[in-house]
Amino acid sequence: MKQQSRPKYPMKLQMRILLVCLLTFVTGFAVTGYLNMKNSSILKQIEKTYFGNQLLMKNQEILQNIQGDVNEYLNTKSTKSLSDYYDKESEYRKLLKSFNTGMTGNEELMMEKNIYHMSESYLEVAAAAIQAKRGRDIEEYRKRYEALTEQYEYLSAAIYTLNNRKFEKNSAAYEEIAAVTRQNGIKNAVLIAVTAVLNMLLVLLLTGRLVKPLKNLVEASKKVGTGNLEIQLTETGRQDEIDVVMHAFNQMVFSLKQYILNQQESLQRENAMKEKAILAESHLKDAQLKYLRAQINPHFLFNTLNAGAQLAMMEEADGTYRYLHTVADFYRYAAQQDSGVVTVEKEIELIDDYMYILNVRYSGEIAYEKKVDPSVLEYRMPGMILQPIVENCVKHGLGELETGKKITLEAVCEEDQIAISVRDNGVGMKQELIRRLLKVDRRTEVEESISESGGIGMKNVIARLRMYYDRDDIMEITSTEEHMGTEVTLYLPIGRKEDRV
Helix, strand or coil, X not given: CCXXXXXXXXXXXXXXXXXXXXXXXXXXXXXXXXXHHHHHHHHHHHHHHCHHHHHHHHHHHHHHHHHHHHHHHHHHCCHHHHHHHHHHHHHHHHHHCCCCCCCCCCHHHHHHHHHHHHHHXXXXXXXXXXXXXXXXXXXXXXXXXXXXXXXXXXXXXXXXXXXXXXXXXXXXXXXXXXXXXHHHHHHHHHHHHHHHHHHHHHHHHHHHHHHXXXXXXXXXXXXXXXXXXXXXXXXXXXXXXXXXXXXHHHHHHHHHHHHHHHHHHHHHHHHHCCCCCHHHHHHHXXXXXXXXXXXXXXXXXXXXXXXXXXXHHHCCCHHHHHHHHHHHHHHHHHHHHCCCEEEHHHHHHHHHHHHHHHHHHCCCCEEEEEEECHHHCCEEEECCCHHHHHHHHHHHHCCCCCCCEEEEEEEEEECCEEEEEEEECCCCCCHHHHHHHHCCCCCCCHHHCECCCCCECHHHHHHHHHHHHCCCCCEEEECCXXXXXXXXXXEEECCCHHHEC
16 A cells, blocks of 8 residues: 555635535525515506506595585685695696596596596586685585585596496406415425425535545544554545545554554564474464554554644644544543543543544534533542543443433532532433442452443442542432433542642
């Protein structure tokens, strides 16, 4: 396997994500604009349908005002009523310009023509009545007023009749528009649903292309963790941050394999010089190789992860940098502190790193909540205590949950002890299992307490706590019933001088 060169000028993932958002936004914007355009067209049709009725109603209203102003002037000779009359008369004449005055076979247009001529005659009689009133010709203005009132009634009846006809005709048109509107409503709902589905498919398609290489990286990491160093990821060629990480992973696997091969060759040369039996030589070689793997691989892994983190930082891949840096810190802590004494702050920081690593691995499906009293951070406790508890919660408590997984960590100071609790919302523990765990003997169970995954088991944690604090009531496990979660609470004494930094 040849060592590959580093990709140059990586493209930002933000640009690809921005493209996904932009495409969905443009699609939604186009659909919204189309629907608004259709709604506006329907509103214009409705407004146009009832325009004739609105015009006639306005005509009727002004006609009533004119009749009222004329009555008031003839009775009181008020200057204001005369001024109002001239204003309304001018406005009424403007409205009459929109009426039909030509010859036509349409009945409604003929009615408009009649109303127009009746209105002209009405206005002439009104002007004559006012003129007679101003000239103090009582007999004349009374005769004009009677004619005016009669024409007003005829004119009002004609306007009312035409308005009713138009309203009946427009009501039928409105029903047609309403039917079309209902159909459009159904079509719009279908269009919105189709658009939403297409947007979701588009997002799944584009994000799937981004996530697939990360899934391949996770699977490859698992295989490398089992000792398979023949893994080589196919880089995407997009020259983005994911490509940089995959390239770094390939380099790490290549370097690990080369280093192990070099050590194997060195051991073979050394063992070839020894005059021992073939069987003894084979066993010795195997033992030395396992020893070197156990001693050297962690350090090389730390260095490789740190190198990858530095590369990610230089490439401005902040998320990748944080992940690699956190993984390196986690395994360094686990390798150096599993049998020592650390501060509560360091233990909680380890849990923060561990939960971050898990959520990167499981796509953030585990919620993590932390409530810590700052006054407890400076106290000491045995190292690698909380991580096995959290691992047990995740593996056995939350393993069967599909969604809504949650881990809660709390640490408070209670008089002469610190209470640290780890709680999950998983399937819970049977009381018989809790009783078996709490029966651990502090002297004899430590070497037997290894978890199935090769980590530190709960029995090991309980035994080490009891040995360190020389007391048995150091842990409480609470699980009321199935599917109600489990809470593990540690009660750490703080009365000794060595318990505090």
